[in-house]
Amino acid sequence: RKEVEQDPGPFNVPEGATVAFNCTYSNSASQSFFWYRQDCRKEPKLLMSVYSSGNEDGRFTAQLNRASQYISLLIRDSKLSDSATYLCVVKSSGTSYGKLTFGQGTILTVHP
Amino acid sequence: DAGVIQSPRHEVTEMGQEVTLRCKPISGHDYLFWYRQTMMRGLELLIYFNNNVPIDDSGMPEDRFSAKMPNASFSTLKIQPSEPRDSAVYFCASSLTYRGNQPQHFGDGTRLSIL
Numbered sequence: 001r002k003e004v005e006q007d008p009g010p011f012n013v014p015e016g017a018t019v020a021f022n023c024t025y026s027n028s029a030s031q032s033f034f035w036y037r038q039d040c041r042k043e044p045k046l047l048m049s050v051y052s053s054g055n056e057d058g059r060f061t062a063q064l065n066r067a068s069q070y071i072s073l074l075i076r077d078s079k080l081s082d083s084a085t086y087l088c089v090v091k092s093s094g095t096s097y098g099k100l101t102f103g104q105g106t107i108l109t110v111h112p
Numbered sequence: 113d114a115g116v117i118q119s120p121r122h123e124v125t126e127m128g129q130e131v132t133l134r135c136k137p138i139s140g141h142d143y144l145f146w147y148r149q150t151m152m153r154g155l156e157l158l159i160y161f162n163n164n165v166p167i168d169d170s171g172m173p174e175d176r177f178s179a180k181m182p183n184a185s186f187s188t189l190k191i192q193p194s195e196p197r198d199s200a201v202y203f204c205a206s207s208l209t210y211r212g213n214q215p216q217h218f219g220d221g222t223r224l225s226i227l
Contacts, residue, residue: 043218
């Protein structure tokens with residue numbers, strides 16, 4: 001089983017749609033969680049951190065369920081510019097303190 | 113502000129040749145990471161440094177790969193000899209005080225093709 005697993009995607013949605021991505025992680029000792037965004041042939045960039053209480057940044061909402069080891073990202077009112085690959089990222093603890101493990105990514109295409 | 117700077121942006125070389133990738137982290141960042149990204153395996157951490165010291169190199173695929181950080185502003189990832197399966201995008205990233213939710217800042221990557 002992979003350490004971080006994401007929805008296989010790809011997702012193709014019209015502008016204005018709401019879309020949700022899911023992610024599960026296997027290491028219960030994981031301590032921090034993030035969503036990164038990667039545009040085609042570009043580097044990954046931090047989209048938002050994910051907090052236990054859930055957090056929102058404009059049209060983006062992230063949720064964490066530690067008991068189920070589950071993370072989600074909700075995008076409301078999708079824009080064409082939201083088209084990208086979304087990477088679920090988990091930071092572990094233990095002997096390799098702070099290692100980031102990336103999911104395979106979910107491709108989102110928003111069309112007119 | 114200057115971000116993480118990697119060079120070269122693209123590298124095409126024949127198998128068996130030595131390849132050296134370079135990275136300049138963001139000034140003041142004390143953590144530096146080398147990643148490899150392929151379609152099959154996604155983004156994988158190869159090695160990371162704290163204050164120029166390698167902390168975890170468990171992701172380095174084999175002895176053909178080596179990484180150094182001689183000072184706070186420069187790191188290299190070397191592949192010798194290179195093989196076609198090493199073809200990938202190699203990213204360098206840096207972070208300030210790798211605790212909490214400090215983000216990693218990635219460079220533009222080096223697209224490596226081994227023929």
